[in-house]
Amino acid sequence: MVPGQSLNDLTSGLFKALGKELMDFDPDIVLVQGDTNSAFAGALAGFYHGCKIVHVEAGLRTYDNRSPFPEEMNRKLIGQIADWHFAPTHRARTNLLEEGIFRDKIITTGNTIIDALNYGLEKITTEQCEEVEKVQKILAEPKQPFLLATIHRRENQGEPIIKICSALREIAKRSGLQIIVPVHPNKTFAAIIEAELSGIPGIKLIDPVPYPGFLWLMQNCSLILTDSGGIQEEASGIGKHVILLRENTERAEAVTGGFVYKAGSNVDLIVKLSLELLEKKSDPVQKAVFGKGDASKKILEFFKDLQMD
Structure with a gap:
């Protein structure tokens, strides 16, 4: 590209x-x-x-x-x-x-994504991994709770991404937790995200990270907010709640399985669902929704x- x-x-x-x-x-x-x-x-x-x-x-x-x-x-x-x-x-x-x-x-x-997930999790669990160490150094306090957010879908360009950024600012303010945002290399998205979120207390923008480092972020975060498709599947394999920043999903099994909550770009709904799930302070039980690997x-x-x- x-x-x-x-x-x-x-x-x-x-x-x-x-x-x-x-x-x-x-x-x-x-x-x-x-x-x-x-x-x-x-x-x-x-x-x-x-x-x-x-x-x-x-x-x-x-x-x-x-x-x-x-x-x-x-x-x-x-x-x-x-x-x-x-x-x-x-x-x-x-x-x-x-x-x-x-x-x-x-x-x-x-799905083969679960094969890759299982392989990657074993690797970062049993081996010293440079990519993971780099990610841990990025965090202010690696052992403190944090949220993970990713935004990249074309249908979120324009007003939706601005609304999503507004929701992230509110969540950071009200939860007191740090939100880690790997910024997609798409220059259109990067420009908006940096304009809306750069320098905001509680929000840390980082460059895209290699898969082992991203796995560690998913495994250790308190909540994921994303418009990704694959992350919905990975969340079920890891056992994490996801706020879906899309109006619909091709992975309805993740919704019925209790992993994914659809919010789209609705600011109030994104904030409400996020704070409610954070209040529970518990992850969903890991399930083989998309295969056993x-x-x-x-x-x-x-x-x-x-x-x-």
């Missing part, structure tokens, strides 16, 4: 570059994960090349084409291109069946048994 790049420029660039790689490598199968523009471009380029397409993390839906944007449409389009669909949950499997995908083309595996093994077994026509 380059600064100021449009989605059209990004996707066309990916499509062209991936097409060249496919010509050079000439695979039988293209596997794509998730709902990014690179996943969509990879699926379509692979289809045009004559490859079979495998979609990991298939079937997630909000049924709102503009939220998340453009991910909801990306994954729907990939779903129409894919030959096999690895669904993370039974709900995702049902979504695909209702869209007319044949039952024998869907395999429920759990063996999705990669299930996918590997599928390929071992696969017989191509």
